[in-house]
Amino acid sequence: MSRLPTVHDVARAAGVSRQTVSNVLNSPGIVREDTRERVRKAIDDLGYRPHASARRLRTQKSSTIGIRLDPMVDGISGSILDRFLHALTEQADAVGLRILLFTAARPEDEIRQFGRLIDGSDVDAFVLTSTFHGDPRTEWLIEHGQTFVTFGRPWGIDDMNDPRHAWVDVDGRAGVRAATESLLERGHKRIGFLGWPTGSGTGDERAGGWRDAMVAAGLGDGLVSLLETAVDTVADAREASARLVENGGGLDAVVAASDSLALGAVVQTNGALPVIGFDNTPVSAAMGFSSVDQRLDEVAAGVLDLLTHNEGTVPRHRLVTPELVLRSSHPPVVPDER
Incomplete structure (x- = not known):
């Protein structure tokens, strides 16, 4: 089996130091544009992919989003969250992010899971679903300075327009x-x-x-x-x-x-x-x-956009307009003219 390219190979091909390659990967803003282009061309030509574990140690980032896997209800309404998870996972992968699923029976259990995942540096952010009046999960995440986006508005609490509580919902x-x-x-x-x-x-x-x-x-x-x-x-x-x-x-x-x-x-x-x-x-x-x-693809795209952009750079709340899909074979009502 052929040897996978390393950062040394990239540095040699681009004519730069290993540190410069690292800077292009992790802090591209401090590297001159022509140097960045040269390094990125070497990365593309060699097919180099940074080792995820090593990169995590350097950046202290897991590139992972945590989301609770809701219990199956009746196989009908439950399929909505399944479709949302599929769209979110697919779109996250396209931008180099991963989804970590976890289970929790109650909001209090989910909050305990938040603490465990944060303590283990397992995730960088959370996506919450099934929001409800007085949802304690959002308050906990805000108090602990965690990045999160909810699929659903913050019903019944005062932070509907709080920039710290980013949300995407369907109208x-x-x-x-x-x-x-x-x-x-x-x-x-x-x-x-x-x-x-x-x-x-x-x-x-x-x-x-x-x-x-x-x-x-x-x-x-x-x-x-x-x-x-x-x-x-x-x-x-x-x-x-x-x-x-x-x-x-x-x-x-x-x-x-x-x-x-x-x-x-x-x-x-x-x-x-x-x-x-x-x-x-x-x-x-x-x-x-x-x-x-x-339009769950648009919901997932909005969630990822809010997670990957800093506060103040994009609107922190998105309301997606749904689409009516007509299938009915019933004819229009004919007025009775008698």
Whole structure:
């Protein structure tokens, strides 16, 4: 097997010292541009790759991002975080970063994991998912001076615009509003909303998008009868959908806060009503109902951008506009002219 090129080989090929090669790799700003170009050409020509462990010892950086692996829920909503992790890992690798996954059952357990990983110098930064009202993880990381970005806004606390708390989120309100408007444009008026129990920041935002569209269309009266909530499972969604049909008074379409809830509505109504979900999971594609895509590639790109740029160089908060993916085969409503 041929010998791998070393820093000595690069230095010799570029006609510089080993220290200059090290400076180009670790502190390029202190090296003249023509010298940097010469060293980088030698690196490319030789196919040299710095030894990760040795570089870590020199720079005290692991080039590693820590993120908790959330437990699988029901195979539908859980796939969203799986897709986000895949996008984040793929994009991180492209810029020379690695993802370290760890598990934790509760926020308190996750905080203990933070301490363990920091003490071992195992990671340089963290990505947090599943943010919620009063999330203690962000406060702990800020107090300990750690770099982090959350996928999700800091619901219910005072640092929504704090530059120390960088976050990327999907504009669920805009996504559900677009979904509801698309049904209104097709002539539907009794559009029900199937959401999560009040208190979920993400769920409340999505319900707000439905309400905004209905009020703007002059259909704001009686919305209480068109709203039902359920835990994010298909079984609970079926029960909530039955209540929605019973109380909705001529319900003719449904918008749901997730694909799990949307699937429950589709099953309960035997596909008789147009249903639009949220998350654009493989389930929505397989069942043929419309859904709102979170554009997770863009979310992952935003997270990495915030992690790799110093505070003050880029906006510390990103709100990604989702995309409505229409699949419904239901025709527009034909007005009764009698």
